[in-house]
Amino acid sequence: MEIMSPQNARVKEWAGLLEKKHRDKSGKYIIEGVHLVQEALLAEANVEILAYDIEKGMPAELNGLLQSVPGMETIAVSPAVIAKCSSTNTPQPVFAVVRKPRESAEAALDKPGSLVVVLDGVQDPGNVGTIIRSADAAGADGVILGRGSADLYNPKTIRSTMGSMFHLPIVEADLAEILPQARQRGVLLVSTSLQGVDSCYSHDFRSGSQWLVIGSEGRGISPETAAQVDKSIIIPMKGRAESLNAAMAATILLFEAMRQRGD
Template sequence: MEIMSPQNARVKEWAALQEKKHRDRQGKYIVEGIHLVQEALLAEADVEVLAYDLDKGMPAELAGLLQAVSGMETVAVSAAVIAKCSSTGTPQPVFAIVRKAKNAAEEALLGPGALVMVLDGVQDPGNVGTIIRSADAAGADGVVLGRGCADLYNPKTIRSTMGSMFHLPVVEADLAELLPKAREHGALLVSTSLQGEDSCYSHDFRGSQWLLIGSEGRGISPETAAQVDKSIIIPMRGRAESLNAAMAATILLFEAMRQRGMHSK
């Protein structure tokens, strides 16, 4: 099948997925670029349509994966269609329309010894995506996005995950409900604070731990802070007041990985 006109009704629906209200209404999101589409296919995400630039042809990296995917439509489109559906100034030669999965099971995060990164009001999509990527790299068991966080399916968030959103559970949840449940299952709730009791390098990250990171401007909310079991500090030698949320989360995750054994979870 080929679609050449950016005014085509289907193209308009695809392009609308750049906005959250349309993603919510359609229950779908858009993934752009060869690498991210490849990750979606390898993870067996529910890809509805794979659209590729007719002039450039189907990317070789994806061609070999198509046989294993059932129920997916492939559509050749014009450069104008690609441009209309793109969120970047330099459009990628391929994009996919993916149906949203049901929210990842919270149970996967409540097991003994689970390491979970929890975001409270982190509004920057780049930071949210980077933290998901770091959690994946450090072998965390999952990421929880509390209310007020950037949308997981925002194209900027998706790009920043570099495919990691397909590798581990990412749960969107109300922290007021989920954090007490985590504690009931034996998790220690840990946040960062300039008034922290321990350095992140003397804190024991072994066992079930949920690490809470808030927004750069406000930190975690008072409601979330009231549920925290322990605050720790990331020591700094220089004159910077604080760290970017993604950097702080990455430091905690990799110290946890080091303590828990780099080759085991």
């Protein structure tokens, strides 16, 4: 099948997925570029449509993966269609429309010895995507996005994950509900604070399930979330920087936890 006109009704629907209100309404989102589409297909994500630039042809990297998602529609489109559905100034030659997964926090709550990252109002899409990527790299069991955090399906967030969003469970949840549930099941909630007594290097990450709570770039974690936290630890710094951004702090904690756990 081919679609050449950017005024086509289906193209307008795809382009609409660049906006959150349309993603929320349809339960779908758009990913751009060979690497992200490849990761989605390898992870057997629910890819509904794969569109590629008719002038450049199907990227060779994807040829062997086209049968991995049953029912996926493959459509050749014009460069004008590609441009209309792109969030960047230099559009990639391929994009895909993907159905959002229905992730539940139950898996993270029930897994013994879990390591989970919890984001409380982290608004920068680049930071959210980077934290997801670090969580994937460190072998974490999931990421929970609290209200007020950047939308997982924002094109900037998606690009920043570099495909890691397809490798581990990511759950959007109300922290006021899920954090008390976690504590009832024995999860230790840990956050960073400049007033922390233990450093992240003396804290024991090996005992039981631990969820690392990361706050917003400007104000840290909310008072409501802080009331749930069991322990605050500090990331020691020798230089004159006042603090680290959310993604840097999360990455340091994740890799120290990975080192201690011997994973």
